[in-house]
Amino acid sequence: MAVAAHQRQDQEERGSGLDQLKDELASYLSAQAQEWIGKAGDKVADLTDQLSDTVEGGGLSRILAGESPVKALVSAKAKSVKDKVIGKVKEAFTGGGGGGHTKVTNIVETLDVGLPVRTVYDHWTQIEDFSSFTKGVRSVSQSDETASDWKVKVGPSARSWHATVQEQVPDDRIVWTSDGSKGSTRGAVSFHELAPNLTRIVLVVEYYPSGLFEKTGNLWRAQGRRLRLDLKHFGRHVTLAGDAEVEGWRGEIRDGEVVRSHEEGLEDDDTENEYEEDEEADEERGDEEGSQEDEYDEYEDEYEDVAR
Structure with missing residues (x-):
């Protein structure tokens, strides 16, 4: 009788522990499900926002033309990236957008x-x-x-x-x-x-x-x-x-x-050339006169020597 009572007590304790484990597992699964649902909701909301941006950015015309929303979304994202790259390049060449001035x-x-x-x-x-x-x-x-x-x-x-x-x-x-x-x-x-x-x-x-x-x-x-x-x-x-x-x-x-004018310039050039030629001629004449004076001085010196 005592042995049977002891066995019933052990079975009741194991059953109580199993029920507790089931309750904890159910709570865990419920919490995980709530987290997954929340993440999925965020994904859907993000996708909705992106689709809204696509529609506002001209993607609506592509969707109405029969293009799939996903393809329209990808095209819009690609254009956005392209615009950002071009914007960065322009900013680099205009000195950070400070008035659009370019380097000389x-x-x-x-x-x-x-x-x-x-x-x-x-x-x-x-x-x-x-x-x-x-x-x-x-x-x-x-x-x-x-x-x-x-x-x-x-x-x-x-x-x-x-x-x-x-x-x-x-x-x-x-x-x-x-x-x-x-x-x-x-x-x-x-x-x-x-x-x-x-x-x-x-x-x-x-x-x-x-x-x-x-x-x-x-x-x-x-x-x-x-x-x-x-x-x-x-x-x-x-x-x-x-x-x-x-x-x-x-x-x-x-x-x-x-x-x-060109003609006036040519006339001025001719006048300048004539002036330069006259100067050269004067210099040549001056050299000749100087040479003659030197010869006269030499002749005069020789005459004085003979007279003495």
Whole structure:
């Protein structure tokens, strides 16, 4: 009897423990189910928000056209990423979005040519011939003394520019500005006599790029390399031409206006040449007179010696 009572007590205790375990397992499963339902709800809400953004961003037209909502969502997300990347690139090139200012490319090049200043300068004024010996200049059309239209090639891209001469002094300097759809420039070229038959060309250009492609070119200094190579081509062209006569434009420009015409410049050159020739003649005459005076002095000295 005692043994039977003891066995019944053990069975009741095991049953009570099993019931407790079942209750705890049920509570755990219930909690997990609630967590899973919550996460699933968040996923659905997030997906709903994304679909709403897709509709607001133009995805509705694609959905109405028969495109699946998932595909429309993926397309919208891809466009968003693309826009963000382009935005970052633009921000990098505009200095962090501070007003959209771009960094200026400063280009400075020099070249020595074994010819007189006037010869080198006169060749430079023949800008419509540049396309015949450079690789970057495709064509130049000069409408008047101050304005010209250029078609140039930098890398794989062709560009057009309208240039205006702001200042031009024969055998000394030319200053210009240019505007195009992809950028603008301010530049100056000056000519310096190092010796009677040696001229130094100094070329300074400020380049202001406009547009993403041009700003990428600005990063790699493509414009500077192109300008440097074409300057060398000019030097080679002038050297091969040698002392062959070329009639350069001899007028003068100040503040974008012609203040001395080509014909007036030629007349001034002729007057200056005549003046220089007269000076040389006077020097020669002075040398001859000095020589005659020296001979007279020598003769006078000899006469005095004989008289004594």
